[in-house]
Amino acid sequence: METSIMIKIGQRVRDIRKSKGLSQEQLGEKAGFHFSYIGGVERAEKNITLINLIKIANALGVPVIDLFSYTKYQKSVLNEKDIMLNQLMDVLIGLKKSDLRKIQLFLDEFFEK
Known part of the structure; x- marks a missing residue:
């Protein structure tokens, strides 16, 4: 085995x-x-x-x-950042494409990209 x-x-x-x-x-x-x-x-x-x-x-x-x-x-151990990223991914995966687009626009505006 x-x-x-x-x-x-x-x-x-x-x-x-x-x-x-x-x-x-x-x-x-x-x-x-x-x-x-x-x-x-x-x-x-x-x-x-x-x-x-x-x-x-x-x-x-x-x-x-x-x-x-x-x-x-x-x-081998998840750090705090990894845990937060996993939590964010769980939320984002459940969103509609239109809501993801809004989040992307917000983040671009917020971080001035």
């Missing part, structure tokens, strides 16, 4: 969980799992299903794609 992906995903779950100040128990409660399951995922002992991965991402308040965002060159 290929475990390197499980290790990387587990490390991302741990890094994001810690950056949000959550214990394994708190994350488990939010996601609907026992804390020992969260620990098993983080240690790559559990071959997590996509459904459970989505539940964990939702409990962490991040898009599931963030759990796959890892490289050896990337910071």
